[in-house]
Amino acid sequence: MRSPINLKTWQKQAGKEVQVYICVPHQFIIAHHQQLLPDWDLSPANLILFLQRSSISLQESSPEVAQEKDILRQEFIRFGCNLIFALQDRGYKSDLFDPRTGYPLLTRPGALKLDDNAVVKALLNYPVISYKNCSLIVHPLWGNCIYPSTIVSSAPHSLIESIINA
Secondary structure (H helix, E strand, O other): OOOOEEEEEEEEEOOEEEEEEEEOOOHHHHHHHHHHOOOOOOOOOEEEEEEEEOOOOOOOOOHHHHHHHHHHHHHHHHHHHHHHHHHHHOOOOEEEEOOOOOOEOOOOOOOOOOOHHHHHHHHHOOOEEEEOOEEEEOEOOOEOOEEEEEEEEOOOHHHHHHHHHO
């Protein structure tokens, strides 16, 4: 398996960075793609991890944290839909998993949900901590100020990279 590639890190605004990784799917995704994406007749070729730095710690449960998560989710969905539609226009299956529900956004939900934190743990080996029935990623630079999200695609790495860079 090829190592994850940090394709891009950029600054959205003060204190809000984004990292994008293109990764070969880990064994769980390959083994369970039919339960995650029942309309797909082939296994995803690549995962795109979209990690956003939050301006506040996401460890606590508060109205401010809920609002921050909503903003980060919207930014991911905007980015993800632009990428997905560009890939679909070129004939490749692509979808994003809603970080709130764990189900694909554009295709029929399957029997399994995707846990973005588990994906980041499996592919990037970032630590995961438990907090009040939730799990949190601990980013090596951002601590628990991280909002992970996942996109799947049948497109080749080079095409995904060129679209993101454009």
